Amino acid sequence: MSTMRTAASTLKKDLRLEWRSKDAFNAMLFFALLVAVIFSFSFDPNAEEARRIVGGLAWIAFLFASTVALNQSWARELHGQVLDAFRVSPAAGNSLFLGKSIGNFIFVLAIEAVLAPIFVVFYDLRTIGPTWQLGLVFVLGTWALVVNGTFFAALSTRTRNRELMLPLLLFPISIPALLAMVNATTIVLTGEDSPRFWISLLAVYDIVFTMVGLLLFDTVLNAE
């Protein structure tokens, strides 16, 4: 119970900080917007092509944008030795990890909610498959990115080149999740097939890596 309470208070603190500064949100939003614009310059697709490629484009934009936010999420805790204070407190490390992950999940989902209509406008999109599945793909896919991202961001704060290290660790591990997100999105947009396999793969990926993350976070937090 106390784990959940600590997680909730971490989450509340992160949300309040973000609400006041809006640093991560603005940076992510602007970054993803730029990616969308640059892609539309370089490919200039018609509606049919757009349906095929936009799944990949959108997830690349969200992936890059979320690495920006994930890097910031732990940097904030390093100021004033917040992390050291947490370490000496009796609270479980897991709760911090859980709170942070949920916070980042909310930020990235908010960015996606803002950007999705923009992608629709830029690329003249209309889904052919059932749209509600897209919601499922976005929720599961974002959690897959964020839960591993939060873990590896904590890991990279311990290295010499923090900002550079996160994508180097996160991207190879995330390849199956990215493949699933991109394919599921494309399948729903083009309505060609059933995205069931990809959605269940994302669910399995989420469960497995949430568990591995929760089991190993204490080790990373206390590694000195």
Place this chain on the structure above:
Amino acid sequence: MKPLFILYALFTLVLLSFGLHQALDVAPTEQTMGDIQRIFYYHVPSAWVAFLCFFANFLASVAFLANLKESGPKSARMILLALCGAATAILLARHIPNAAANVVTVWIVYLAFHFLTKLDTNQQDAIAVSTAEVGVVFCSIVLVTGPLWAKPVWGIWWTWDARLTSTFIMWLIYVSYLLLRRFSTADEQTPKLAAALAIFGFVDVPIVYMSIRWWRTQHPSPVIGGGRAPAAIAAMVNGTAAHALDYDDNFHPAISHASAVLVPALLAAAWPMKISGRALVDAYVVGLEAQAAVGIGVNPSHYTAGWHSTSTCGAIGTAAAAFDFVREANIAMDSGGFGQEDVAAAQAFLAAFDQIFAVVQDNDAEKLQELGFAGETSGLSDAEIEAKVAERQAARQRREFAKSDEIRKELAERGIILEDSKDGSVRWKRK
């Protein structure tokens, strides 16, 4: 330690040179690929060593984390151990078909693990880092020698197939592991961070393999690449390609599409029967002559009556051409080039062929029964059939082809065959 190391290095050197001698001189040259196949003697062992190293890295990392006080309460560590044990058991059970070998392997893994947990954390970390480094070296060898072999044999350096892609991603994961160790700020924390990443990486590998395999089966494979198709499939693909690309009915004596039926069948038959190129060309000429002879006898009335000469004259000519191989096979048998040991391969080929064309095995009656063409079983009156046909025509005029096909299928199941003529009318008959 030093003299032991030198001794070990010398022993390795001797073994390696013996292996080189075996691979280059002793092993026979592979028949279809030639000398390039010898790269297998490096490629496959390297892959084994790489996978073994990554597995050892995982075991050492788990053992390291289990020994660590900071890993949290003992219960968490035990859960981690149990999860890893279960994952390993499932992984092994899926890859080793033999139950006894399976039990032995699980025991070996258990003993290795038992040995690793007895070491202190420094030794466990030393094993983890060295296996990751050696594994990356051997995985790199695999990724370089693979394309070297693929280019001459498949015609491409690289294809995004399940095995290649998963190996490449595994390489990426373990390179990132080494990078993390390199860029970690303090020596004391490095092993702990690395062990955590090692667990992530190893857990990811089966998920990667599963996702890539599904991804590849959803996409068409490259036309060149992926090895050799069975002869019957190859004949089918070549025949389809020839029909799609060729000009129609330009072999005048038979008014047929001569090579489209001849060449795929001859190529498919020539490979398992080890027929020479010269005999292949001979058989091709025999096939053309036979098609022409049959064609001159029956044409042009045969053709103008609506027969598809490629299917009729072409098939007869192709049978004649394939029979020409019998002569070649007799010569080969006399000279000892085709012996008892090749019979199994030839019979396997025949079985594969017959599975599709059902020439040797006579099950036509059964098949007709299955398809609903067996005698007067429909029980439909003429008026009922006419009504169905009219309903189908109406559906076709509304361009609802799915519905019209459904009606056709329904009638076929009851033994009624529909024939659409060019002017749009429909004839039907009972089979």
